[in-house]
Amino acid sequence: MSLPLDDLADHYRTIIQGLGENPEREGLLDTPMRAAKAMQFLTRGYQQDLNELVNNAVFESAMDEMVVIQDIELYSMCEHHMLPFIGKCHIAYLPQGKVLGLSKFARIVDMYARRLQIQENLTRQIAEAIESVTHAKGVAVVIEAQHMCMMMRGVEKQNSRMKTSMMLGQFRKSQATRSEFLNLISSNR
Numbered sequence: 226m227s228l229p230l231d232d233l234a235d236h237y238r239t240i241i242q243g244l245g246e247n248p249e250r251e252g253l254l255d256t257p258m259r260a261a262k263a264m265q266f267l268t269r270g271y272q273q274d275l276n277e278l279v280n281n282a283v284f285e286s287a288m289d290e291m292v293v294i295q296d297i298e299l300y301s302m303c304e305h306h307m308l309p310f311i312g313k314c315h316i317a318y319l320p321q322g323k324v325l326g327l328s329k330f331a332r333i334v335d336m337y338a339r340r341l342q343i344q345e346n347l348t349r350q351i352a353e354a355i356e357s358v359t360h361a362k363g364v365a366v367v368i369e370a371q372h373m374c375m376m377m378r379g380v381e382k383q384n385s386r387m388k389t390s391m392m393l394g395q396f397r398k399s400q401a402t403r404s405e406f407l408n409l410i411s412s413n414r
């Protein structure tokens with residue numbers, strides 16, 4: 226359930242006041258509504274539905290070797306501080322009679338990234354969504370990201386990156402399959 230924009234803007238007005246600023250000063254007059262729209266955009270994944278987003282773009286194919294989609298950029302919001310985390314997502318799957326439209330991988334990443342998240346859950350949700358849509362023999366997802374809550378505030382570490390992975394099916398069972406994927410995404414960069 227999403228708050229109407231006007232309500233969200235009212236809350237931002239209160240936040241601005243709470244920060245000791247004057248929401249009536251000229252530069253801030255339109256800020257509550259701008260911030261409300263921005264936050265609604267940054268969390269628009271709540272409004273999306275997996276089946277609608279995939280739009281039946283699942284195609285029959287005899288391809289049964291690994292397919293890798295690398296370096297899908299990702300913008301999400303950490304659920305602890307509501308600050309951005311930013312990074313890349315790498316996906317692989319082993320098709321089983323069906324392949325998924327290429328753009329849909331990026332759309333699935335966005336649908337789950339554009340919510341309040343932790344990186345671990347985001348990684349798992351993307352992998353499970355791809356498995357449920359493709360019925361692939363295996364799905365692998367790796368995310369590497371930098372968290373503004375660790376950079377701009379708190380412990381203030383500028384160079385650390387968090388890497389998370391989720392391996393399903395054959396990627397979990399077979400060390401060789403997992404290694405092939407990890408080798409593929411570590412090359413060409």
Ligand SMILES: Nc1nc2c(ncn2[C@@H]2O[C@H](COP(=O)(O)OP(=O)(O)OP(=O)(O)O)[C@@H](O)[C@H]2O)c(=O)[nH]1
Pocket residue numbers: 303304305342343344345372374375379380
């Ligand atoms: N595992 C995990 N932790 C996260 C993620 N995003 C933020 N965090 C962490 O969530 C934790 C929240 O810790 P708290 O001690 O409750 O909050 P805090 O006092 O603001 O913590 P500090 O960031 O250490 O100042 C912090 O350690 C964050 O680094 C994420 O995606 N995954």
Ligand SMILES: [Zn+2]
Pocket residue numbers: 303304305306307308372374375
């Ligand atoms: Zn955080």
